[in-house]
Amino acid sequence: MASVKACLFVSVCVSSLIADTVSLQEILNHASHNAKTLVQKQLDAKIESKNLKSAKSAYYPTLGFVYNGEYNQALDGSSLTSEYVGGLTISSQTRYQSSMAFQLNYDLYNFGATSKQVSIAAAEVDIKKIDWCSEEKKLYEQILEHYASARKATVEKNYTMQMLEVRKKLYEMKKRLYDAGQYSKVDLGDEAISVIGIERDIENAQMQYKDDLIKISQLSYMQLSDDVQLLAMDDDNKDDLTKEYEDTAEAKVLTRRIAQKRDEISMQFRQELPSLSLYSNYYLYSTDPSEYDYTISHINKKSWNVGFAIRYNIFDGFKESSKQERLKLELQHLQEEFYDGKHNYEHETKSKTTRMDELDTLKQKEEHLLEENYKKREMLSRLREEQKVDALTQLNAEYELLQHTLNIQTRKIDAAYERASLNILHRGMDQCSPH
Numbered sequence: 209m210a211s212v213k214a215c216l217f218v219s220v221c222v223s224s225l226i227a228d229t230v231s232l233q234e235i236l237n238h239a240s241h242n243a244k245t246l247v248q249k250q251l252d253a254k255i256e257s258k259n260l261k262s263a264k265s266a267y268y269p270t271l272g273f274v275y276n277g278e279y280n281q282a283l284d285g286s287s288l289t290s291e292y293v294g295g296l297t298i299s300s301q302t303r304y305q306s307s308m309a310f311q312l313n314y315d316l317y318n319f320g321a322t323s324k325q326v327s328i329a330a331a332e333v334d335i336k337k338i339d340w341c342s343e344e345k346k347l348y349e350q351i352l353e354h355y356a357s358a359r360k361a362t363v364e365k366n367y368t369m370q371m372l373e374v375r376k377k378l379y380e381m382k383k384r385l386y387d388a389g390q391y392s393k394v395d396l397g398d399e400a401i402s403v404i405g406i407e408r409d410i411e412n413a414q415m416q417y418k419d420d421l422i423k424i425s426q427l428s429y430m431q432l433s434d435d436v437q438l439l440a441m442d443d444d445n446k447d448d449l450t451k452e453y454e455d456t457a458e459a460k461v462l463t464r465r466i467a468q469k470r471d472e473i474s475m476q477f478r479q480e481l482p483s484l485s486l487y488s489n490y491y492l493y494s495t496d497p498s499e500y501d502y503t504i505s506h507i508n509k510k511s512w513n514v515g516f517a518i519r520y521n522i523f524d525g526f527k528e529s530s531k532q533e534r535l536k537l538e539l540q541h542l543q544e545e546f547y548d549g550k551h552n553y554e555h556e557t558k559s560k561t562t563r564m565d566e567l568d569t570l571k572q573k574e575e576h577l578l579e580e581n582y583k584k585r586e587m588l589s590r591l592r593e594e595q596k597v598d599a600l601t602q603l604n605a606e607y608e609l610l611q612h613t614l615n616i617q618t619r620k621i622d623a624a625y626e627r628a629s630l631n632i633l634h635r636g637m638d639q640c641s642p643h
Contacts (some may be wrong), residue, residue: 230432231439232355232628236348239428240641249343250643253336256329263329266322269314269486277306277504306503307493316516318483324475331468335461341640342457348632351427356625358420358438360618365413367614372406374607379403381600441624453553455636462546469539476535480528482520489513553633560630564623571619578612585609 240246282300290299299305315322379399385391421432453459491511496502521528585605 228433228435229437229439230430232352232441235351235355235424235428235430237641238430239347239351240344240643242429243347243427244429245343245347246340246643249336249340252339253333256333256336260326260329260333263326266315266325269312272311274309274311275307276309277304277500279304279500301495301497303495303497304500304503305493305495306500306507307491308507309492310490312486312488314486316484316486319478319481321475321478321481321483324471324478328468328471328475331464331471335464335468338457338461338464338637340643341635341637342461344641345457345632345635347427348635349629351424352625352628352632354420354423354427355438356441356621356628358417358424359441359621361413361417361420362438363617363621364614365410365417367610367617368406368410368413371607371610371614372403372410374603374610375399375403375406378600378603378607381603441621441628451634451636453550456553457635457637457640458549458553459546460637462542462549466539466542466546469535469542473532473535473539476528476531480521482518485517485519487515487517556633557630560626560633564626564630567619567623567626571616571623574612574616574619578609578616581605581609581612 280299281302284300290297290301379396379402382391382396382399386393386396418434421434421436424430425432454463489512492507493509493511494503494507496506585602
């Protein structure tokens with residue numbers, strides 16, 4: 209009998225203990241290793257590492273091979289060998305010709321534009337790695353929200369079922385009083401409506417619980433059965449996790465984006481300056497007026513050149529200047545985004561801290577009220593034994609006791625949720641899961 213009474217005032221009865229249990233931390237750990245959104249972030253970092261290698265390739269010379277085989281026919285009957293027009297060599301003989309060329313190009317100096325390009329690519333790799341931690345943080349927040357909701361639905365269902373039993377007893381007693389002509393039909397109808405309303409609340413709690421489990425399974429890739437028991441959230445306040453905004457993954461991403469954008473502006477300016485490059489070509493060629501095969505088998509004439517090229521764009525229709533202005537505006541946008549993120553972070557911290565204090569105050573008041581209800585129930589039990597109060601009064605006291613107990617349990621879940629949410633908000637890079 210004592211165990212039955214104990215089950216009446218706890219959130220989970222003994223019968224539910226045989227079901228599988230899982231904690232919030234177990235779900236979060238599983239999500240960190242299995243969520244496909246995080247796998248995608250890892251792939252993004254690997255993709256950017258390949259782009260970094262591509263950017264570093266600019267430090268090396270390029271070597272290429274070209275083969276040309278063509279037929280040329282002079283339409284005016286001229287017997288001139290070739291003419292030079294606008295920098296192009298135009299052959300005016302009718303003949304077959306084949307050529308092979310090995311081409312070498314190397315940028316000797318471009319005022320550090322290549323270094324800036326490599327720096328930008330390296331920053332993008334770092335950003336994608338930090339994005340993993342930021343995405344994990346968002347994932348944790350989503351899972352936590354549904355976990356807390358499922359916990360509240362479980363508690364609400366358990367206590368509401370107990371309240372339903374009390375309410376049914378009240379209804380049966382009032383029905384007997386009505387049959388005896390000592391209770392009004394309107395009051396009895398109100399009691400019936402209360403019973404139906406509680407049954408509806410139980411069904412809503414069950415539906416909410418199942419929906420939250422589905423969402424948790426979807427986000428974490430951990431398949432949870434309908435009868436799984438979600439363990440209580442850690443109620444400890446981990447002040448050691450408190451971080452400044454600059455230590456969070458979101459801030460570090462924006463900081464690197466700002467530095468990266470500054471490098472883009474610097475690179476854009478350097479690309480407008482003159483560049484010096486080295487080029488060299490080694491040719492093998494052959495011509496014949498009638499046989500194409502001969503030109504392929506007799507490629508033996510050789511030519512080689514080497515030179516330096518200085519390139520400088522004097523006027524491009526304001527193309528480069530517009531790019532500079534666009535990059536500066538993008539930099540300003542990132543800076544404003546950083547300030548806005550810090551502003552929101554500080555106010556979210558203040559909001560959650562304030563709500564935790566308010567919930568703690570409300571919980572203390574509820575506990576005090578619950579204590580008074582226990583005293584009231586004990587007093588009514590004694591009076592009932594002395595037949596000084598009726599059974600309806602005693603059952604109403606039991607019902608109020610369940611209501612206040614449910615409120616306390618709900619406050620505890622809300623407080624645990626706010627603490628866990630605050631800890632996630634304050635997660636710095638050192639709290640990011642290994643990956």
